[in-house]
Each structure stands twice: as C-alpha cells, then as structure tokens.
Amino acid sequence: MAREGAQREGGKGRGFTTEQEGVNLTTTLRGWQREGDARLWKFIVSPEHAERLDLKAHTRALVSHMERDLGTRLEWVAIDHHNTDNPHVHLLVRGRDARGQALQIHPDYLKQGIRRRSQDLATQVLGYRSEREIVESRGRAVERLRFTDLDRALLRHGGTRGLVTIDGPAPKAAAARAFRQQELRRLQVLEDLGLAEKVWTRTWRLSPQLETALRQAQLSGDIIKARAQHQAHISDPRLPVAMTKIEPGTVIAGRVVGTGLADELRDKRYLLVESPDRLHYIPQPRAVERARGLGLLRIGDVVTLRGAAVEKGGRVMVETRVQVLQPAQGTSGRDGSRPERVPEPARLATLTALSRSEGRPVNVAEPIIGAIYRGRLVGYGRDRAGRRHAVVDTGRELTAFRTEDPGAVPGRQVTVRSRQHEEDHKRTVLVWRLGEDEREQEQGRAR
Known part of the structure; x- marks a missing residue:
C-alpha cells in the first residue's frame, strides 16, 4: 500500500491519521503487531466521483462518524491512492478500542453502515447525483468487456426466461430515453459477443452464461496485463498462460515470476508461477498471503503449491500448502543457492x-x-x-x-x-x- 507511484504525482508512499501527515505505515503497523494485536480492520473507501473530493478530509470525517457509531475512539492510519480509474483510500483500524479491549464491529455495520456513512458525507459535499451523471455513468459501461450494472438491469428485466423486450412509445424524460438507448446498444454488444440472441423485433434472449462469461473475459484481460507486467522474469515468452485455482489434489511446481494486485478495490492479489509447460495465474489464497508476509515466495523462488481438503468446524475446506525449496535441496552454488537456468x-x-x-x-x-x-x-x-x-x-x-x-x-x-x-x-x-x-x-x- 505504501509503494511509491500509487499516490498523486510526487507522493512518497506516506499515510495520514486524524491529525498527522507523512505517517510511515510500516512503522505504525509493526508497533501494533509488537503489542500483540490479534486483529486489524481494513477498509477501502472509494466514493463515486472521488476525484472531486478531498479524500483525506472525507476519510477523517468518516472515521469520526464511525467512532460515534461504535462508541469508542479509534486508532487508525490511512493512505490515499490515485493509480486506478477510481481514486480511493486504504483505511487501517487497529483491532483494539479505547479501553484496550478487542474492537468488535457488527457484521451489518461492516456491510452497510460504513458505506451509508461514506455516501452521506459525499452527498453533503457533491450534492445528489444528477440525471445527467447517472446517464453518463451507465454510458461508460455500454462497450465494456466485463459484467456491468447495465447487465444486471437486463437480467432483472429478462426474469427467469431471460427474454428482454424493449418496445412501446419512447419515454418523455430525456434520462429515460437515454437509458433505453443504452440498453439497446448493450444488447447489440452482447449479441456480437454471442451472449444474447435476437429472437424477434426488439426482443433478445440472454445467455444463461452471460454473467460467468463476462467475468471470465474481464479476468482474461487481467491475466494478459499481468503477463506483460512480469515479462522480464519469464524465461520462455512462448509459454501459454492460464488461470489455475487451487483445489484439492492440485499440485503446482515452478518458479515465482510475479505477484500483484488483481483488484485493488477488493484487495485481491495474484501469484504468477512459471512451470515447464505453462504460466499459472493463481488467485492468491490465504496460505500464500501468509508465506509472502513471512518474506517467502520472492521472485525467482522455486516453489510447490498443493491443494488439500481439510475439515474445519464440520465443513470441508481447501487448504493450500506452500513449500519453498530450500538451498540444501539439490543446489550447488557457493552459498548453497541454485544457479538460475537462463534460456538461449x-x-x-x-x-x-x-x-x-x-x-x-x-x-x-x-x-x-x-x-x-x-x-x-x-x-x-x-x-x-x-x-x-x-x-x-x-x-x-x-x-x-x-x-x-x-x-x-x-x-x-x-x-x-x-x-x-x-x-x-x-x-x-x-x-x-x-x-x-x-x-x-x-x-x-x-x-
């Protein structure tokens, strides 16, 4: 989160608190860790039209409301990021309340309460969204190769049969007319993609796989970007790349060639591993996150990832077992390290x-x-x-x-x-x- 280049131009990867600027996130979090904190609450604050807000002031006001709602002072640090289409803030709240007890936050407040507070604060500054802003927001989604709010609206319209009919007289309101045109244009895009079939004049049948296919297309684009970003570490540029989800029985052996954020707003990461026959794009499970937190799984490390079924609390879950090959295993370098094979x-x-x-x-x-x-x-x-x-x-x-x-x-x-x-x-x-x-x-x- 504190990497340089994610903030506004000239930003040095420093955070802020209620009263301080230029806070070192690493030092702050290590301090909490040394004091034995069992939990850290992490939130991503990403209001619409964030580019028109003072995100630091917005975050400070939001935390102030959270303190009143939760009935305790909060110890927190945050950092603003401007390296995506949606400027946002990573907010880290210490897992202790003002009395030193474990900070408890109700699930409903986590899911809805904080979001509503943020929405209210943004509305106070920006005002309510105009019809024009709503139309423009939907318009940007018409051509996108991903699952959008327009697609959700069409699926609701289609019901259980997936049939969408757009007919009748043109709406009188300009915003309603614009939305109808956007729906028609989106249906034409889906038809070109093979995800909708025109069965009658202004009637389409939506594919049952519409959402799955669009989400997969978005992921494919992310995989292509990840490969390009880490090309320098890939020994064979001709290897195909595929997403590999770790399931029971999955075994992946190879060399770590990259890691990064798959979705910064949802804090989802990936690991890129080169094996002899392909590049594995792996959505990063918790075991991999823990290993990286311990300084393992560095670029160049030869690793084995295994998926195993384990029972926890009466439920069968997938556990990822991470093995980083140690220097003593088949190595011959001066310091016990394995010389890296470089291709022709x-x-x-x-x-x-x-x-x-x-x-x-x-x-x-x-x-x-x-x-x-x-x-x-x-x-x-x-x-x-x-x-x-x-x-x-x-x-x-x-x-x-x-x-x-x-x-x-x-x-x-x-x-x-x-x-x-x-x-x-x-x-x-x-x-x-x-x-x-x-x-x-x-x-x-x-x-």
Whole structure:
C-alpha cells in the first residue's frame, strides 16, 4: 500500500491519521503487531466521483462518524491512492478500542453502515447525483468487456426466461430515453459477443452464461496485463498462460515470476508461477498471503503449491500448502543457492520489449576498467544482434550488461564487475561478470 507511484504525482508512499501527515505505515503497523494485536480492520473507501473530493478530509470525517457509531475512539492510519480509474483510500483500524479491549464491529455495520456513512458525507459535499451523471455513468459501461450494472438491469428485466423486450412509445424524460438507448446498444454488444440472441423485433434472449462469461473475459484481460507486467522474469515468452485455482489434489511446481494486485478495490492479489509447460495465474489464497508476509515466495523462488481438503468446524475446506525449496535441496552454488537456468538468447524478450514492460529506458553499458555496478536483477533480454544481456536496476535507470555468466535469480541483488578475459591466447578483452551481491549472501548466511 505504501509503494511509491500509487499516490498523486510526487507522493512518497506516506499515510495520514486524524491529525498527522507523512505517517510511515510500516512503522505504525509493526508497533501494533509488537503489542500483540490479534486483529486489524481494513477498509477501502472509494466514493463515486472521488476525484472531486478531498479524500483525506472525507476519510477523517468518516472515521469520526464511525467512532460515534461504535462508541469508542479509534486508532487508525490511512493512505490515499490515485493509480486506478477510481481514486480511493486504504483505511487501517487497529483491532483494539479505547479501553484496550478487542474492537468488535457488527457484521451489518461492516456491510452497510460504513458505506451509508461514506455516501452521506459525499452527498453533503457533491450534492445528489444528477440525471445527467447517472446517464453518463451507465454510458461508460455500454462497450465494456466485463459484467456491468447495465447487465444486471437486463437480467432483472429478462426474469427467469431471460427474454428482454424493449418496445412501446419512447419515454418523455430525456434520462429515460437515454437509458433505453443504452440498453439497446448493450444488447447489440452482447449479441456480437454471442451472449444474447435476437429472437424477434426488439426482443433478445440472454445467455444463461452471460454473467460467468463476462467475468471470465474481464479476468482474461487481467491475466494478459499481468503477463506483460512480469515479462522480464519469464524465461520462455512462448509459454501459454492460464488461470489455475487451487483445489484439492492440485499440485503446482515452478518458479515465482510475479505477484500483484488483481483488484485493488477488493484487495485481491495474484501469484504468477512459471512451470515447464505453462504460466499459472493463481488467485492468491490465504496460505500464500501468509508465506509472502513471512518474506517467502520472492521472485525467482522455486516453489510447490498443493491443494488439500481439510475439515474445519464440520465443513470441508481447501487448504493450500506452500513449500519453498530450500538451498540444501539439490543446489550447488557457493552459498548453497541454485544457479538460475537462463534460456538461449533467441527465446528471450528483446531489450526494447523489456524496457516497454518495465516502463523505463534500458541503457547498454560497455565494459570499463574497474567499473562496478550493484542493483536488483530485473531479468534477461537480447539485443538486436541476438546477444544475451542481464538487465539490472542500478538506481536511476535500467542498465543492460552483455554477459554469458550462469544466470542469477531475477529479483535478487547482484554485483556486476568488468574483468579482463583472454580470448584464444592472443588478446585480452574486457567483459562483464555477474554475481550475487556479497552483502545479500552474508545476510543469507546469517539467516
């Protein structure tokens, strides 16, 4: 949540409280954790037209109302994000009340009460939504390849038979006429997608799979974006990608190549694992969240995820068992780590494609006597001549080093040095040598 780039331009990933700005979220949460808090309440505040609100003032007013409703002062911290189409706030409330007791919040208040308070506060500032705003909001959903409020309205209209008929005289109200046109346009879009069939003049039969198919289409788009975002860490760009849900009996073995937010507003995350035959896009279960919270499942880690059926409280549930292969298991590096297999240059993404996926330029460094670089290994790419390069985040820029060394694990800290290399006993040339950063090795041995 505190990552840089999620706030307004120039934001440094700092939070706020009732009276403070620039709060360090990590320090605050660690303090609560050290005091033995068993629970943390987390909310996402995302009012409509949030771009027209002062989100910090809105959040502070909302917490003030929550304190009156719950009958206790709250200890909290929040951070505003502006990196999505919907500006929003992540609100973290400590799980203790003013007396130091466990903070109890009724489920109905969680589901509806807080939302109504936020809606009322936004309405006080912005006023009630005009008909024009409602029409414009629906209009933006007409062409979207996802399940929308328009689709919900059509399903209600269709009833149990799924038949939607739009006829009769045109409504007199401008907003009602606009909504009818939007319904007709949406039905035409659904017809083009094969999710609605025109059976008579202005009558359509909706597919029983309409909601499932549209949600799957939205997920497919998210998967494509995730693959592009983590392309630098994928050793074989030709691998197909598929969503894999962990069920009893599921076994996934491979290398972690990425993780991120699938839906920031619902706080849903994913894990991307490269196995020999495919890329697995895995909706992140709680066991994976716990493992990442412990510093496991880093990019480059070789892992096994297993699904098992367990009985809890009379219910059969799916439990995900996470195994990160330890250095001692089949490894041979100086520090016990496994050298990363890097594919042949022809199978690597180009440096241009890697630059595009990272959103930063890649500069190729020529060897200079005595030069030393340190930074995070982003991945491997090939230049126009097809030669393999290691791409390192050296701070201000991404730097590519031509090297034939055995690959280090992307995501790790590395050191790149220029060294003299003798070619065919006749001449000496300068080359780049890549190795894991000694400081990280020392930390690994200490652990």
